[in-house]
Structures are given as structure tokens and as C-alpha cells.
Amino acid sequence: MQNTPNRNKPRSGKAGKGKQQPERSQTLIIPQISPEMLESARRAAMEGKTQQEIEQAAMAAEQQRQAQTAQTTAETPKPAPKPAAPRRKTRAEAEAELDQKIHDDHLWLNNPVMMRGLGLAPVIAAAYNWNNAVMLCAAAVLLLTTTRLLAVAVCHLTGNRFRPVIYVYSAAILYIPAYCILYAWFGTDLSVLGIYLPLLAVESAIVKRMESPDLEPLGEALRRGINNTVGLCIAVLLVGFVRELLGSGMAFGNIVMETAPLPIVQQPAGGFILLGLIAAAWTGIANAYTHFKREEVRHQYAQRHH
């Protein structure tokens, strides 16, 4: 460090002793100056010491200060380290977490039928009354999660190759015991579903995962499979109930209205329109809820700034 002469200039302390000495001007280089060094140097200059003596005095003062500091540090007990406080999430992290929660909510906010448009064929063409809806639900319960688990297990063995073939063949193989169980439960009523029951083997609600290149763990496949099954069942039962009520004036097989208010909803055309209206209402409610949750996160993080 280079100190200017004005600061470290050794001043003559003997001004009052008769003849005034000529003022000297020279630069003193001290590597790291501290207040103690400066004070020591000033005193030495006042006493009229030489430059070398001034530097030695300053260095001695610095060494003394360092020794005192080291002693103080050694004597003072170190405070115990505080337990690490849980790190507060940033707003972006909180929003990403909320988005993930919405994405994972296959029951309401990301329902496979109402929000993602999966499994439409059986819902539109076959779920036109409560009984059919219940049979479709039973088929979905037997097929959806098991297909996903079997397909994921096989994909782990094949290195995630041939996904489409593995998924649809898993569904087709599992359809055999599922059909036997369904036949035992529902008997010949099962024939009412027509081609829409075997069609479940390639239904997108069941084999949609074949399009994703990410190989999920078995536990995750089980969790998502159950979520999707419940979401699909809720949608199928809701549509079946409304179509039966509007299309034939019945509820759960019992007559509640003398005349059917809207018989066309029993046809696929009416099924499309009714499902579109239900999906619009569902989307409106889901959007309102997600908007509320997003605003909640926004307010929470806006308050932190104040």
C-alpha cells in the first residue's frame, strides 16, 4: 500500500526549538496499514526518528496487535453452530410445485376424461345409462392399473423399447381374466357394451402412457394408475347418470320423470354435446380453483417483500 506523504509524512516535532528544520517530504511504503501502525508511525515521526525506525515501530505495533487478536480469539469460546433453518421456497419453486400438484391430480384438476379427453369412445358410445357406466367402471378398475403395471414391468426388461406393442398386448392379455371376472359379475348384461368392452384394450385412457418415452418406476405406475382409474370412474359414472336422467327420465334404473327431457343424449351425437357441456363446466370449476391457488401463492410471496 502506498501512503501519501500528507498522511504519513514525519512531521518535525521540534518547531519551537529555535531554528526551524527544513520540511522533509518522502514516501513511506507499508504493506498493510492498520490504525495501530499509523498511530505508532505518527508517534515515531514526532520523536524525529529515521525512516527505518519509523517502519520498525509500525511493524512492531502491528505484530503486537495480531498477537492480542489471536489471544482473544483463543480465549473466546466459539458459539455452537445453529441448526440450519429450512430454506424458504422461492416463488418460482412454489408455483412449480403447485403446477406439479395440478398435473398429478387425476381426479379433478387433470381428470383423464374431462380435462385431457382420454377414454372418449366408451364414455360417448356406451355409457348412456347407469348400468353401462358401472360395467365400464368395473372394466376400468380391472384393466387400467394392472395394464400399466404389467407394461411398465415388461418395459423395464426390454429397456423401454417396443412400448406400443407391449402396452396393447399387456391390455389384451389382461382382458382375458378381466372378461371372465366381468362375465361372472354381470352375466349376459355385458353384451350390451358391444364392441366397446374389447376396445378398452387400445383405449387411450389405458394405454396412453405408451406415447411417453420416460420409463416410470413401478410404484409411480401403481399410484398414477389408481389415480387415473378413480378419475375415469368418476367421469364415466357422472356421464352415465346424467345421460340416463335426461335421455330416459330414470335415475339408477328407477323412473323419476314421466317423459324423457332430452332423448338425443342417448345417441353418440348427444353424448358428444353433453360431454362437451359437462367438460366446460368441469373446466370452469377447475380453472377457478387453480386460479385461486395461484393467487394464494402470489399473495403469500408478495407479503414477504414487505
Add this chain to the structure above:
Amino acid sequence: MLNVTTELSVLQAVLKFFSYAVMAVFAENIVFTHGMGVSRLLKLVENRDIRTLQYCIPIILVQLVSAPLGWMAHDWFFPWIRDYLPGWLPATALRPLIYLTCATAAMAVVWLILCIGGKHSRPYREQLPLATYNCCILGTILICANQNFTLLETIAFSLGSGIGYLFAVAIVDEGRRRLRSKDVPGVFKGLPSSLIYIGILSLAIYGLVGHSITA
């Protein structure tokens, strides 16, 4: 030398072929009348990376090749296998497995055909597995089997179903483009408006025909 009776029978067969194909395209459209393949169709019109023809040409080819295989499975394989199945296992439980095998065999044939096209047919080959396992392929084989169609009728109906799917995709794509208007309320945008639009088209076909083939 062909006589008049032979010529007439050939003409009748051609006429029957076209009538079944046209019926499958319009009156018995696989999307509007049976609601099959709608999920994939809606994804297809949303996704700008995949062109309509890249997905629909493989569907038409697989439909065409799988139709005779499905007919053979229904008319030859199932009557034969019924004698060997145990009592607790109905032959109908095997339908998805057998018909999917027909579709997979058709996919292999179509893949070989598309390989002739070299790198130009690569986008079609990439879409081939998803197209093969679309609901409309298995659905068409099942409809033909349920209706006990002859081989000629099966091929005509399958070809018409494939073209009908392309027709449906084209119409829904155009409708979807118009439904992006800001005049459409927010909650109806996307899936709800598309479903209502398909429902109205389906209603028009229903009004035109008045009945549908029992599925």
C-alpha cells in the same frame, strides 16, 4: 369369354364395394357415428408437428391390410379354437388379443411397404405404431366381425373407415382453427368446444341417416 351374368355379378360386386366404402366414410363414419379414435384425433389436430396425412395414410393402409386378416380370424380361427377352449374361457375373451395380432401383422406389412419409399416415408413409419393401435383400427375389425360382413364387404368397409377417419380429421382440424376465435368463452376453449363441434356434425349425420349399425 364373359357372359352377361358374369359381367352383372362383377358390376354388382364393384357397386357393393363402393356403397360399403361410401357408407363407412359418411353414414357410418368411425368418428362421428361410433366415437372411436376421438382422443387421438383431438391430440392430432392440436399437434402441429404431425401432419394429418402422416398419421392417416398409415391408418388407411393398416385398415386395408388388417381387414382380410380380421375376416379370416373371425370366420376361420374362432370357429376352430372354440373346440379347444375350456368351458370357463369364452372365445370372445380372446377377441382383442387375436384382432390386435391381425393389426400387428398388418403393421409389419405396411412398414415393409413404406420402406420402399426410403427416407421420404420416414415420418409415416414413425407414426405407424400409434396409428396401428388407434381405436378405429380395432373398432373397424370388431364392427365387421359383429356384422358378419363378407370378405369384400369387410375390405370395403375398412377402406372406407380409414378414409372416413381422414375426412373427420380434416373437418375437425378446420373447425378447431375457427374455434380458436376470441369470441369463444374461455371455459369452452379446447376440448369442450371440439366435443360440441363433433357432436353437431354427428347430429347432422344422424339426421341424414336416421339410424346406425348396431355396435
